[in-house]
Amino acid sequence: MSNLIVRGISAGYGKVNVVRDVSLTVPEGRRIALVGSNGAGKSTIVRTINGLLALRGGSVQWDGVPIESMRVHQRTRAGIATVPEGRLLFPDCTVTENLVAASTWGQPKIERQRSIEVVFDLFSRLRERSAQRVGTLSGGEQQMVAIGRALMTRPRLLMLDEPSIGLAPKVVGEIFEALGRLTGSGLSLLLVEQNVQLSLRSVDCAYVLRRGELVLEGNAADLLDHPFVREAYLGG
Ligand SMILES: Nc1ncnc2c1ncn2[C@@H]1O[C@H](COP(=O)(O)OP(=O)(O)OP(=O)(O)O)[C@@H](O)[C@H]1O
Numbered sequence: 001m002s003n004l005i006v007r008g009i010s011a012g013y014g015k016v017n018v019v020r021d022v023s024l025t026v027p028e029g030r031r032i033a034l035v036g037s038n039g040a041g042k043s044t045i046v047r048t049i050n051g052l053l054a055l056r057g058g059s060v061q062w063d064g065v066p067i068e069s070m071r072v073h074q075r076t077r078a079g080i081a082t083v084p085e086g087r088l089l090f091p092d093c094t095v096t097e098n099l100v101a102a103s104t105w106g107q108p109k110i111e112r113q114r115s116i117e118v119v120f121d122l123f124s125r126l127r128e129r130s131a132q133r134v135g136t137l138s139g140g141e142q143q144m145v146a147i148g149r150a151l152m153t154r155p156r157l158l159m160l161d162e163p164s165i166g167l168a169p170k171v172v173g174e175i176f177e178a179l180g181r182l183t184g185s186g187l188s189l190l191l192v193e194q195n196v197q198l199s200l201r202s203v204d205c206a207y208v209l210r211r212g213e214l215v216l217e218g219n220a221a222d223l224l225d226h227p228f229v230r231e232a233y234l235g236g
């Protein structure tokens, strides 16, 4: 059964529809990428799925249930988590405080502690730096905190908006390796990236978004070889 089904959605700001008639599916336990250049509308789509932005048309279903009328926190509780573009952490709070801040919605303390341990097992660097203020961490470590924070809500779908941006290849490799371990345990991923090569190498299937509309979709390995993708995103 498919977890997330997005059908023919439109969304935008003011008078402009920046996303038009986009349909995509994230089946349970699969890794799906949404790729496209700067301004294509990727973050807009993420925000319509997590509820930060209202739909102007189409529908979003989660586990067979329409969720358009659900608020952001209800979607989070239903299992949809987002690692937002730019991370949006609390820089003056410690790693642990940032993690705890994401789980103050009635989880018993012991469960919260367990979630923190899961994050520290995934990113052992964060365990070492648990008492360090987040603003003093490296960019890669901050991205790990942002992912960890999303995991604190125990999601079944993790949407990551540009997790690799501005990071050195080595730490990007570490982060993507950790994401691979996560999906082995049944979590679904929607990876949003401008870095087309990296994301197509990291997922099962992908959608290519261009100026607010989907232009291609398919198996990630096939898309890596697709003439349009090579020409438009991989420098020929
Ligand atoms: N809050 C907003 N108000 C008005 N226009 C917006 C707003 N957010 C985004 N846009 C516009 O919508 C279009 C799509 O933006 P979006 O952020 O979804 O693109 P993106 O694919 O995520 O780009 P990037 O890779 O640079 O993050 C852009 O033209 C952008 O200027």
Ligand SMILES: [Mg+2]
Pocket (backbone or CB within 6 Å): 042, 043, 044, 085, 161, 162
């Ligand atoms: Mg974006």
